[in-house]
Amino acid sequence: MALIVQKFGGSSVANRERLFNVARIVANTHNEGNDVVVVVSAQGDTTDDLIAKAAEITHSPSQREMDMLLATGEQISIALLAMALGELGCPAVSLTGWQAGFHTNRTHTKARIRRMEAERIENELAKNRVVVVAGFQGINRQDDITTLGRGGSDTSAVAIAAALKADLCQIYTDVEGVYTADPRIVKHARKLDVITFDEMLELASLGAQVLNNRSVELAKKYSVNLEVRSSINNVPGTIVKEVVDMEGMLIKGVAKDVNVAVISILEVPDEPGMSFKIFSLMSKHNINVDIILQSAGRPGYKDLIFTVPLDDKDTAYRVLQENLACFGGKSIEVDDSVAKVSVVGAGMQSHPGVASTMFGALYSSGINIRMISTSEIKISVLINKDEADRAVNAIHDAFLG
Amino acid sequence: MALIVQKFGGSSVANRERLFNVARIVANTHNEGNDVVVVVSAQGDTTDDLIAKAAEITHSPSQREMDMLLATGEQISIALLAMALGELGCPAVSLTGWQAGFHTNRTHTKARIRRMEAERIENELAKNRVVVVAGFQGINRQDDITTLGRGGSDTSAVAIAAALKADLCQIYTDVEGVYTADPRIVKHARKLDVITFDEMLELASLGAQVLNNRSVELAKKYSVNLEVRSSINNVPGTIVKEVVDMEGMLIKGVAKDVNVAVISILEVPDEPGMSFKIFSLMSKHNINVDIILQSAGRPGYKDLIFTVPLDDKDTAYRVLQENLACFGGKSIEVDDSVAKVSVVGAGMQSHPGVASTMFGALYSSGINIRMISTSEIKISVLINKDEADRAVNAIHDAFLG
Numbered sequence: 001m002a003l004i005v006q007k008f009g010g011s012s013v014a015n016r017e018r019l020f021n022v023a024r025i026v027a028n029t030h031n032e033g034n035d036v037v038v039v040v041s042a043q044g045d046t047t048d049d050l051i052a053k054a055a056e057i058t059h060s061p062s063q064r065e066m067d068m069l070l071a072t073g074e075q076i077s078i079a080l081l082a083m084a085l086g087e088l089g090c091p092a093v094s095l096t097g098w099q100a101g102f103h104t105n106r107t108h109t110k111a112r113i114r115r116m117e118a119e120r121i122e123n124e125l126a127k128n129r130v131v132v133v134a135g136f137q138g139i140n141r142q143d144d145i146t147t148l149g150r151g152g153s154d155t156s157a158v159a160i161a162a163a164l165k166a167d168l169c170q171i172y173t174d175v176e177g178v179y180t181a182d183p184r185i186v187k188h189a190r191k192l193d194v195i196t197f198d199e200m201l202e203l204a205s206l207g208a209q210v211l212n213n214r215s216v217e218l219a220k221k222y223s224v225n226l227e228v229r230s231s232i233n234n235v236p237g238t239i240v241k242e243v244v245d246m247e248g249m250l251i252k253g254v255a256k257d258v259n260v261a262v263i264s265i266l267e268v269p270d271e272p273g274m275s276f277k278i279f280s281l282m283s284k285h286n287i288n289v290d291i292i293l294q295s296a297g298r299p300g301y302k303d304l305i306f307t308v309p310l311d312d313k314d315t316a317y318r319v320l321q322e323n324l325a326c327f328g329g330k331s332i333e334v335d336d337s338v339a340k341v342s343v344v345g346a347g348m349q350s351h352p353g354v355a356s357t358m359f360g361a362l363y364s365s366g367i368n369i370r371m372i373s374t375s376e377i378k379i380s381v382l383i384n385k386d387e388a389d390r391a392v393n394a395i396h397d398a399f400l401g
Numbered sequence: 402m403a404l405i406v407q408k409f410g411g412s413s414v415a416n417r418e419r420l421f422n423v424a425r426i427v428a429n430t431h432n433e434g435n436d437v438v439v440v441v442s443a444q445g446d447t448t449d450d451l452i453a454k455a456a457e458i459t460h461s462p463s464q465r466e467m468d469m470l471l472a473t474g475e476q477i478s479i480a481l482l483a484m485a486l487g488e489l490g491c492p493a494v495s496l497t498g499w500q501a502g503f504h505t506n507r508t509h510t511k512a513r514i515r516r517m518e519a520e521r522i523e524n525e526l527a528k529n530r531v532v533v534v535a536g537f538q539g540i541n542r543q544d545d546i547t548t549l550g551r552g553g554s555d556t557s558a559v560a561i562a563a564a565l566k567a568d569l570c571q572i573y574t575d576v577e578g579v580y581t582a583d584p585r586i587v588k589h590a591r592k593l594d595v596i597t598f599d600e601m602l603e604l605a606s607l608g609a610q611v612l613n614n615r616s617v618e619l620a621k622k623y624s625v626n627l628e629v630r631s632s633i634n635n636v637p638g639t640i641v642k643e644v645v646d647m648e649g650m651l652i653k654g655v656a657k658d659v660n661v662a663v664i665s666i667l668e669v670p671d672e673p674g675m676s677f678k679i680f681s682l683m684s685k686h687n688i689n690v691d692i693i694l695q696s697a698g699r700p701g702y703k704d705l706i707f708t709v710p711l712d713d714k715d716t717a718y719r720v721l722q723e724n725l726a727c728f729g730g731k732s733i734e735v736d737d738s739v740a741k742v743s744v745v746g747a748g749m750q751s752h753p754g755v756a757s758t759m760f761g762a763l764y765s766s767g768i769n770i771r772m773i774s775t776s777e778i779k780i781s782v783l784i785n786k787d788e789a790d791r792a793v794n795a796i797h798d799a800f801l802g
Contacts, residue, residue: 053477057420076454082466093465
């Protein structure tokens, strides 16, 4: 007897067959005596189809109206899943974001959850019903429908688990859990039984793409036990929780991120406040700067080199070019032929051997390191994009082979 | 400067081109200095597509979940129309049924409006925005989404017009107004400039299918001026209002209704209370009985003959057959080879010539009358279905030719 939140993505509910597959998983969990809340995304390509409909009308749709439009996707999914559960004899009720109590700020298309009023969900659970909730959506103070942005359904599921103090929040995906590396790249990649929130955050932000980052942050904040598992094979997945085994296996995984570009600002006067000016500018335009390198150029000048998400490279270039005179740089270069490869594992800082093992593996493979960044639980290197898969394999072999 | 409610059906917003046609009509009305509330239905075949999706899952879907599913159709329309208005430079905001303040009873799939809280609409109008409202839907006391059933968007539009005391409620259709007969059947059918609520009600219930009956009843109750007009041609339509010209043209139209079947109960004992028993039974099963004929059979018995909607004929037959012993009838016959043809016009009762003109027209055409029914503003006859179009033409020629 437990309270379990289960989240299924859009491909898991894409058609009749898959909807019933999900319904069976949910019904089994309910039949075992558990209280179940299910969070679902829009079916398959529904969201893309709706975006295409809007694009036919206008190239600059009101964000508020986009949210009104997109929220229909999950509403269709929840109604159909509740029907499928009913067909299996499992009592169920569907709730939209606003009915489920998701209150957000007013930032349309990427709203953040302000609070969760779970009374309606609790009332429905008390009637022994499975509660099917539309992920990705909520309402703001004006009673306008908002959406949480990409990966928002993961966040919805964790928020419900946090509000209800659920025993477990299961994120169902098309893989069996979190792996030590992408199995499509590394043949010997292994599924992890358990991983910490911090490690998962590093892996997610580094491009492992198993779990949405915001959802992991929220789970960490409210100590929600997460499980990433397969909606196809009924095998235990990977548990994400606060502390694992303090002295256990050091390295949890190797991740590759190709969504990255390098910006170089050459010959900036070496004066106090220059970096501040430049990075304030990036921050003002919501561009996350990651690895930063400052190198000495000719006397009195320096080169400032840093990475930004690939999608932001054009904006970053434009903004910097417009302000080049303000900070007196000579020129700006953009390079998107790079990839970031990282090893992740808690307690890495107290094990200096990690960095040398990683760099040694790259050296043996003849791969040149362009930039390096370290944190308490990860080491990232920037290399040429076309060498990334080889790098991931070499590093994985060195630590986990 | 007026407050105008405009309603557009599903075919009027079926694609990009038609959406912009509607947006232009709305924007023009707004640009002329009017406050505008627009009510729209789901695009084209959307509702049918959603019903088909549900049918893939189950043959007996929960009515609550059907409403959850179907309500997405109008939500898509309002978002797209608001975007199209924005593209034309006309400030607009879309509202779902619950956001617009439609509170209904709890009868899913055919809910009735309990009250309308128009505060949000008024606030948006005060900001000089066109308010685009999802027709057909509301919420009940449990905050569950309900739908109003077929033709519900007409009712939504009239309810808003009533709540806001709008100057006019325009129902846009694919015809130019209300005609003296169906133009597809009668070549010389003429568009009416004006018609009373009662006449419109008779025409609607008799199969003219221009306006939903509930919406006309609501308009009559709250004295909402209605106009039926074309979304394709910008010409004046037909105004529906309380009193027209007391002594004006008598006959407003000729209508045909083929959605009718005749039930005959033969040799019922001629005792007090027999009719009561039989019609109570029909009422208990929500079957509307229309024309009733009682004829003497052999001594001590009578035949009871009446019409029911075509869709209800099987239920009526079954229920009567099961209870045949209770009221001692000999047998039951069902005949659906009939049609009802009616002339409608206020003040008919004080003009005895109407009936004789109608019957004369039918006699001249060699059409046999099987049953007759009259009210203050209509005369209906039941005839063979295959003679119905000929009958409509003959009667139209006699009165309006």
